Amino acid sequence: MSAASETSGLVARLEKELRDFWTAPADPSAPPRSRVCTMNLEVVAPSTELLERYTPVVDEVTANIPARAILAAVEPDAPGDELDGAATAVCALTGDRQICSERITLTCRGNAAARAASAMEAFLVPEIPTALVWLGRVHTDDPIFEDLASEANRIILDSEYTSIGSVIQVASWARRHRNAPAISDLAWTRIAVWQEMLARFFDTPQTRDLAWKIGKLVLAQACEPGARIGPEGALMLGWIGTRLGWKTSRLAGALRIKRADGASVSIELRAVPRPAGVAPHTLAALSVEAGDDPGRPSLSGAIERELASGLGGDDTTPDADVLVWKRRAADGTESEQRVRLGPNKAAKWLEQTLxxxxxxxxxxxSIAFAEQIVQDGLTAS
Amino acid sequence: MTLASNPLRRGLIEDRSGDPCALVIFGASGDLTTRKLVPAVFNLGLSRSLPSGFAVVGVARRHKTNDQFRAEMKDGVARFSRRKPDPALWKDFERKISYVVGSFEDPATYTSLREHLDELAREHGIGGNHLYYLAVPPSEFSTIVGHLKRAGLVADPAQERAGGAWTRIIIEKPFGHDLASSRELNDCIASAFAESQVFRIDHYLGKETVQNLLVFRFANSLWEPLWSREHVDHVQITVAEEIGVEGRGKFFEQTGVTKDIVENHLMQLLCLTAMEPPNSLSADAVRDEKVKVLRSLRRMDASMVREGVVRGQYGRGFVKGEEVRAYREEPDVAKDSNVETYVAMKVLVDNWRWGGVPFYVRAGKRLARKVTEIAIQFKKVPHNLFNVSDGGISQNVLAVRVQPDEGIALRFTTKEPGNATVLRDVAMDFRYGSAFGSNTPEAYERLLLDAMRGDATLFTRRDEVEEQWAFIDPVIDAWREHPSAPPIYAAGSWGPEQADDLLARDGRRWRRP
Known part of the structure; x- marks a missing residue:
């Protein structure tokens, strides 16, 4: 059998399995099933093992964002030239109805890996958006990536796993291509609350202009001393720098950051212990000092994450960590607020990103600014 | 003061927090505070939409301490909130809640309130911004707004435009009981507040599907060419409830369904359906277009009311298999009451887009199902190619379901598989709950947040309210001038037969949503 007919045979078999699923259930008392599809969600993993670990994440996401999920483990170096797959529907009971999303899982080994993109594309539902989640390292000249990316509306990476370098590389690739898909990073979604909370320091008329006068910024991340800045910290710095017009320069090779008014900004990265269940390089705290006199700041603000405070006893994360926000003005006025960071689960981050x-x-x-921070190799003390 | 000038808020996706402010609830001992307002505020807190400078101040006559008030609010959140109190955050939230006791008539209450707000400004950084919520009967409005003004608790709107502290006031319907009383009420509010400071809440406008009507109409090029007399045969808007007056007999005897639902919710749905595209989504641009619709409604004289309006009152019947009593058997309802619990109207919109297209609207209690929907009935095909019995090919219908099961369905005709050409109506059915999950914010959450942010798009402007009354008043006047008992319909039915006749005269019939 030729490779092409093998692929079309697989596609036909899986399509039939899905059609069979949608025939009326044998048990007439079973709740009716509704197929809902608001997008195609393609997931590519470099190994079957990683894909299996990620499949529950996808199922959780499609329970809330009904989609046709097309998952593929692409292992070109694995023995055997095999393209195989399975199809199923994943249902969630909503009221008296089951809302079901279709999930197609493909395994592409050896030379068959070259056909992964074409097999995945055969299952795309037309007329709805396609999001491509790439779990491994990204090489933008990889034909599988190129093929899938050209059909996708957006590419979602997680720099915690693929490295900020991969995200930078893909963002650069997207800038060079017309009609390139949008690029998203789950780490960017994870810092969204931090961004909003940082902005709160400068919401009052008395503090608004002080944003331009940040002179000191301290980040803390969950890591060992000496570790390099993680994606969340780098993106956070990139975001602050680009919002406030900071400029970078080199002095004897060392990175210097200056405000729009030319004054220097002192940046520090600190290491805090990483509790069990917390991902490496997780952003743990952020503090700023702003004002004309570095020795006597007009505003001091701190945001601290109570790391692992959202973790359940059984290592699950039923809810999110608490974030404590504190602002102190030069006149001694203090404000404090406690919020939750948002469910600390891979599925929730992907869902929010979508x-x-x-x-x-x-x-x-921000990613372009972050690139300079990463290149500089800012390390935690 | 607004947040927009904060450079770190430029392009911020998560930017949905309100301005720093104190939410001052007058009538804080009432049900609305416990059931809706404080749970909504708490949920805003959970969603990180509350600003760091924030406080809730309850004002009411009943004596209670801050701790008692906080305990009541915690109980309310536990019972009525879509998300339950989070122990790690409740303590922080609770610190922001306080209570001022006092009579609304006593100037000392407002002195205490001002002192308390000054203290909160120092302690909680509310920036001198005050959002007043009048959760009290309209008869109290005049007293409260007068005292607020005299106590110096209303900021000059010019001050806000210059970036200073702001004051806003939220009032609940009913906004009067006719045009004259509505004007009187509006004049009373206007004596202390500029229109830009007044937020008239109609919680229907906070519902996702109602907001989606704007998106659906103006973000899809497909509908615009069809959305006019060229293609639309007629429109049906239904606001049906299964419940009766539910212990509100006294209130309902004063209002009836026309004033309770048609004058506000139903008119708003009609406006959103019929309005022209606004030139922007600014509050005034959207409300300008709604007002134009209201001004285009053909005013009814007595003969038009006789021909085009049907009243009804529910008798005994069965709702979901349960036997229910008649309206006149409800507590606090007169045994010979002629108050309408159902109304159906043929409304004509005299403008270029809708000339000749009737809008049939109906609202009622104790009907067969709880449903609110807008159904656009398109014209029949001009020539029938197919051999179809039963009245020919069905019209296409686009139904926008506001509640329950929010969504949009399009009915169209297809061929049944087989050798013969047999036509069958099918529906493409989009449901919000299925596609996006059901944990959407409550209407009050959205509306309170909008008020904190100064976005009045989903609130009703004075001229809207007055135009609504100007349309409804002649109907009520005609009934008053020619009093008669409304026809009785069985509870659990779809209303009186006369309502069916209203459409049958035009060769049409009501949908069974």
């Missing part, structure tokens, strides 16, 4: 607007100019600008 809900956010795909093209985010702030992200595109």
């Amino acid at each position: 809900h956010r607007r795909a093209h985010d100019v702030a992200f595109e600008e």
